[in-house]
Amino acid sequence: MCKDKWFLIVNPTSGSFSGKRKWKQISREFEVQDIEFDYEFTTKPQHEYELVIEALENGFRKFVSIGGDGTLHHIVNGLMQQKTVPKQDLKVAVIPLGTGNDWVKTYNIPKNIKKAVAIIKTEHTVLQDIGTISLLNEAKTVFFNNVAGLGFDGYVVKRNERLKFLGAASFLISTVLSLASYKATSFTIETTQQKLTTKSLLTIIGICQFSGGGMQLTKDVNPADSFFDVSVAKHFTLFNLIRNVFGLFNGSITNHPLVETFKTNEVTITTSEPAVFIQADGELIGCGGFTATILPKSLRFVVP
Numbered sequence: 001m002c003k004d005k006w007f008l009i010v011n012p013t014s015g016s017f018s019g020k021r022k023w024k025q026i027s028r029e030f031e032v033q034d035i036e037f038d039y040e041f042t043t044k045p046q047h048e049y050e051l052v053i054e055a056l057e058n059g060f061r062k063f064v065s066i067g068g069d070g071t072l073h074h075i076v077n078g079l080m081q082q083k084t085v086p087k088q089d090l091k092v093a094v095i096p097l098g099t100g101n102d103w104v105k106t107y108n109i110p111k112n113i114k115k116a117v118a119i120i121k122t123e124h125t126v127l128q129d130i131g132t133i134s135l136l137n138e139a140k141t142v143f144f145n146n147v148a149g150l151g152f153d154g155y156v157v158k159r160n161e162r163l164k165f166l167g168a169a170s171f172l173i174s175t176v177l178s179l180a181s182y183k184a185t186s187f188t189i190e191t192t193q194q195k196l197t198t199k200s201l202l203t204i205i206g207i208c209q210f211s212g213g214g215m216q217l218t219k220d221v222n223p224a225d226s227f228f229d230v231s232v233a234k235h236f237t238l239f240n241l242i243r244n245v246f247g248l249f250n251g252s253i254t255n256h257p258l259v260e261t262f263k264t265n266e267v268t269i270t271t272s273e274p275a276v277f278i279q280a281d282g283e284l285i286g287c288g289g290f291t292a293t294i295l296p297k298s299l300r301f302v303v304p
């Protein structure tokens with residue numbers, strides 16, 4: 001019965017091709033730990049989505065994302081967009097092989113393959129909130145499971161596409177390089193509670209705790225509290241940011257006077273310029289404004 005078997009989606013290109021290099025070791029570990037599985041390699045960007053839909057049609061309900069945050073993002077989108085299988089029947093596990101691997105940091109899922117597979121064997125799960133983003137200037141809705149952002153954040157993701165071969169440090173390098181050329185624009189950020197118009201370097205909408213290769217840009221994170229953790233970084237200069245670089249990684253940046261934080265279950269952001277990049281889970285999803293809505297406790301993830 002496919003229902004009890006895990007379906008492994010392997011992105012061979014993730015983590016500078018560690019997906020390809022480590023596949024033998026991973027499949028052997030599943031066999032050693034006596035876990036039944038089937039698998040498929042992705043052959044193109046966003047192929048994860050199609051593989052999920054196909055596997056669901058074939059009866060699979062338990063998925064393992066073998067790759068980075070982008071691989072998981074597209075698997076989550078496949079599972080959330082489809083309407084035939086109830087979400088409560090689904091389970092998602094991760095073997096982190098990406099560059100940033102930010103989602104797994106919230107749950108302490110290890111990179112060690114033996115340990116990561118042992119966690120899958122336990123099938124211990126938590127229900128996590130999922131976010132949706134509906135773009136304002138095109139008919140597109142995207143789901144996300146970790147952190148989304150608008151402005152400088154999206155610009156860094158765009159720039160980082162060419163620097164990922166540098167590994168985890170690439171995000172920090174892209175951040176510093178991007179600061180020299182990025183111009184902050186004006187955002188209007190509207191919730192049911194407030195409306196704020198400000199020049200913003202970036203605005204982050206988080207469900208989990210880490211983004212940008214280990215940065216902690218949101219406050220009081222709880223992935224299942226039915227709220228986004230929003231951080232609006234106002235007009236930071238290059239000097240400001242360099243002075244606070246440790247705060248990006250230990251989370252203290254959220255206490256900086258130029259950062260406004262709040263929780264909300266829905267937010268609409270419009271931008272003064274149309275060409276402001278939006279990223280979700282480290283994937284570029286479009287430009288301009290959007291409405292983000294939280295879907296409380298929507299997907300079950302396997303965690304330690």
Ligand SMILES: Nc1ncnc2c1ncn2[C@@H]1O[C@H](COP(=O)(O)OP(=O)(O)OP(=O)(O)O)[C@@H](O)[C@H]1O
Binds near residue numbers: 047068070071102
């Ligand atoms: N066979 C493939 N060829 C090219 N791109 C692929 C392939 N399979 C998947 N992708 C795309 O690669 C992108 C990056 O994948 P992923 O984010 O998992 O790896 P990463 O960038 O190394 O890790 P992280 O996001 O954690 O830094 C995703 O958009 C995914 O859809």
